Amino acid sequence: MMKSFTSAVLLGAVVVSAYPAAWGGALSTPNAHHASSTLSSYGAGQTPFTFPLAIGFPNVSDATLRDIEEQAHGTLPNGALPTELNATSVTVLQLIAFNEAFEVAFFTSLLQNITDNVSGYQIDSHVLREFVLETLIAVQAQEELHFLGANGILASAGQTQIQPCEYVFPVDNFDDAINLARTFTDVVLGTLQDAQNAFATDGDAELVALIGSVIGQEGEQNGYYRSLLNLIPSSNPFLTRSAGPFAFSALNQDFVVNGSCPPADNALFAALPIFGALTVDTKNIEPKDQTLTFSISSHASDISNYSLVLINQQNLPIVEKITNVKSSYGIITFDAEFPGATFIMDGLTIAAVTKSAGPFADVPSVAAATVFGPGLIEVN
Ligand SMILES: *[C@@H]1O[C@H](CO)[C@@H](O)[C@H](O)[C@H]1NC(C)=O
Ligand SMILES: *[C@@H]1O[C@H](CO)[C@@H](O)[C@H](O)[C@H]1NC(C)=O
Numbered sequence: 001m002m003k004s005f006t007s008a009v010l011l012g013a014v015v016v017s018a019y020p021a022a023w024g025g026a027l028s029t030p031n032a033h034h035a036s037s038t039l040s041s042y043g044a045g046q047t048p049f050t051f052p053l054a055i056g057f058p059n060v061s062d063a064t065l066r067d068i069e070e071q072a073h074g075t076l077p078n079g080a081l082p083t084e085l086n087a088t089s090v091t092v093l094q095l096i097a098f099n100e101a102f103e104v105a106f107f108t109s110l111l112q113n114i115t116d117n118v119s120g121y122q123i124d125s126h127v128l129r130e131f132v133l134e135t136l137i138a139v140q141a142q143e144e145l146h147f148l149g150a151n152g153i154l155a156s157a158g159q160t161q162i163q164p165c166e167y168v169f170p171v172d173n174f175d176d177a178i179n180l181a182r183t184f185t186d187v188v189l190g191t192l193q194d195a196q197n198a199f200a201t202d203g204d205a206e207l208v209a210l211i212g213s214v215i216g217q218e219g220e221q222n223g224y225y226r227s228l229l230n231l232i233p234s235s236n237p238f239l240t241r242s243a244g245p246f247a248f249s250a251l252n253q254d255f256v257v258n259g260s261c262p263p264a265d266n267a268l269f270a271a272l273p274i275f276g277a278l279t280v281d282t283k284n285i286e287p288k289d290q291t292l293t294f295s296i297s298s299h300a301s302d303i304s305n306y307s308l309v310l311i312n313q314q315n316l317p318i319v320e321k322i323t324n325v326k327s328s329y330g331i332i333t334f335d336a337e338f339p340g341a342t343f344i345m346d347g348l349t350i351a352a353v354t355k356s357a358g359p360f361a362d363v364p365s366v367a368a369a370t371v372f373g374p375g376l377i378e379v380n
């Protein structure tokens, strides 16, 4: 479902060496694959979503902000904001704002489609239609406040605020849109763990609790999306860990129109890598031990000594051998084992092709060795 639209933009090659591996260290090693991209019929045929919204967002007056807060059922935090930030924290907050701008675009488009009864988005039950709309109106406003909140902290510390890009969404019906929402929300839930870890260790620990409040909020959303998909609301005891470069890569590979981001976002593109796209070719993956097929777009002839790493819940990354490598017209397909039953790999699994076979002690180490990824696998 994911990975059908790919765009990779790497503006400049500035590496800020003070950043830990998870937040850009991977860029400091040459990565010949960062610009690989494939365009699917979905993304290619779509009119991109552009800002500003009708209300002016991302630029809002005080009166408009108040309207957003009423729709969001709450306000931006009204306490003092930091006036200084570690460079790592700046990248983290810029990535959060970058992701939230996409989410605002997605939920605005979804709301519009349901409201307009676009084919594929018609909800016959009046009661359900009203409830979905009421829910998504709140979500859209809440994501707007997440964006404005992250940018507000950046502004308070004298740092560049993120501006939205143009976006496409690789879905054309309600069910797929909700499935996509639960998948990218799972990635966010994993990435905010990385954000908390960064703030806790780089001198900006005062932001850890704020991020905790957003993790719970996104988790509430995801329980609803999962329920709509007839899945139990809570997927796992411990949600899957991600890392900044995986989230940034997925956003750019799947949703952001290549080259559409304004100069305000250049520092983020310089700080984080965009990996080559990794497509999970096996569909409807069941919770059992099995062999999965993946593909990448690359002319590199020998990937058999790379590894396929699987990240699920809070467990040690699983390293699998790459087998059955076939290359045809710039597309390389290969197989790797997925021990879904052995490790009870429900929920999100992040797959990555890495240069080394590890072993990896944590997820940031996987990101630092990644060449292609993330491949996003959802089970149950
Ligand atoms: C919002 O305002 C900023 C600063 O004035 C401007 O650069 C940006 O283009 C505006 N964004 C939109 C989408 O109008
Ligand atoms: C809204 O509908 C259009 C037309 O089918 C589609 O291209 C777009 O992806 C939809 N947006 C969402 C968020 O589902």
Ligand SMILES: *[C@@H]1O[C@H](CO)[C@@H](O)[C@H](O)[C@H]1NC(C)=O
Binding pocket: 115, 116, 117, 123, 124, 129
């Ligand atoms: C969409 O369909 C609902 C009934 O399901 C109807 O009440 C509403 O007026 C329609 N809206 C538009 C814009 O066609």
Ligand SMILES: *[C@@H]1O[C@H](CO)[C@@H](O)[C@H](O)[C@H]1NC(C)=O
Binding pocket: 018, 020, 086, 087, 088, 201, 202, 203
């Ligand atoms: C910024 O955080 C890094 C760790 O990520 C740390 O080494 C550095 O000392 C911090 N800088 C300041 C000014 O606190």
Ligand SMILES: *[C@@H]1O[C@H](CO)[C@@H](O)[C@H](O)[C@H]1NC(C)=O
Binding pocket: 006, 007, 008, 009, 010, 035, 037, 038, 039, 258, 259
């Ligand atoms: C995306 O942008 C980069 C840099 O501007 C360019 O090299 C690449 O060809 C573009 N890819 C697509 C698919 O447009």
Ligand SMILES: *[C@@H]1O[C@H](CO)[C@@H](O)[C@H](O)[C@H]1NC(C)=O
Binding pocket: 302, 305, 306, 355
């Ligand atoms: C894979 O093996 C070939 C041949 O031994 C070697 O040249 C190449 O550097 C290896 N690549 C990696 C990623 O280890």
